Amino acid sequence: MRGPFEYIGRELRAGIDWAGGISLLLGRSMARGVRRPWGIYDIFSQIIALGIRSLPLSTLMGVFVGMALTWQFGEALMGFGAKNAVGSAAALALVRELVPTLMALTIGAKIATGVTAELGSMKVSEQIDAIASLGADPLKKLVWPRLIASTVTLPLLNVYGNVLALIGGAFIADFVFDVPAEYFYETYIDELYPMDYISGLVKSFTFGLLVGLIGCYQGFQTKFGTEAVGISTTNTVVATSVAIIVFDFVLTTIFLPVG
């Protein structure tokens, strides 16, 4: 019986170590990042690298999530003869839950793995040591800009995704269910209150921070050799997905009573 308990204990310990390491990285990066110079150029470079290059995928995600969900709701509502309510039904699910979460799971995972692969390769080829040896701070130069960029980028992409989901939904409502796009738009917007947008944005802001943090941490934790970069990248996908799902639940439980 000792075996399974030992295994659980070891895994639990590793999980606590990991969470501790992530928290420490966040604390140190924030402490050093807020000191001048703020690295505005580096932050904007990262926003372009992480955000602008994610636009094609975000476009696809936004449009297809909007279309798929509207179709599902439309089919269900037709059974009750209430297909005209499809805009109201889709709005909450898309803005509060699906767009921020699915966007984080796809775009976020893409950003996090990209960051891990880049920093992991730099670690393996001693470029991170080289930055330190030249008198610069790797946390300030590498972690801080990526952390801020991912935290800013994901909410922006969430807003973009929401607009495209609305367009995708309106298209399906009009062409499949014969509900005019204008009517879909009006019922969609009427259903939403400021707190719905805020809850979606807070979620994507949190997911952005998590994505940047996990990506950087796993990159810095990469051991030796190219195989290690692969292992770190795989771990990043798992850790990012789990963290997003868990934090989504936590934030939903916080925002549901408020909304």
Added chain:
Amino acid sequence: MAPIIELRNVYKRFGDNIIYEDMSFEVEAGETFTIIGGSGMGKSVCLKLMIGLLPYDSGHVLYRGKEVGDMDAEQLRELRRNVAMVFQGGALFDSMSVFDNVTYALREHTKMSDQEMLERARECLDMVGLGYDKDILYRMPASLSGGMRKRAALARSIAIKPEVILYDEPTTGLDPANIQRIGAMIQKLQKELGVTSIVVTHDMPIAFERSDRVAMLWQRKFPFIGTSAEIQHHPAPEVSDFINGRYYEDQD
């Protein structure tokens, strides 16, 4: 005269793997000090301890009498301004041009204008024998050969005019002509700029022809330290077997 770098009774381990036990040696200002020893024994670790890239478990690592382990971020920054390191693979930043690589430390530590940095970059690249390529400044590291990458890395380390340069296997993977070129460059920098050089190498001609003193890492410390001639003719079989490439079953 006090040594510029001193390691005294240093202990260092990675998990169960003990790298150094009661290890000591010192380096005088202006000398070329070469470290030899078997692969994977921790020669590079020694260099990283000197500039605080790795922490040590106990003992003392001193730069001009100051404990490296006790330095705060600003003191470490100052230390690394004075002690540069050339990494084994060059460790040039892939995403930056040669110009940005070479001037990286200048941007960190000085307020030089772009024109001054350009001139300094050209001067450094000339010094390492890369000045012949007029486009070198704007080339990316991926487009350089192994020898050029090492020389560009050397240019990056001398740009800030350090007083000590740590070389981690600067000739590994290079052809004989490039090995000689790098060796001559290390000597030239010492003579012309008065730089103290600490070189980790497996290349015996570089170790014996270009060094003032040589130290051999053996069983987690440096029991054999002497001038090039002393080490070359050292009576201990461990030393002669190592430098002549004779194989041991149990080197540790």
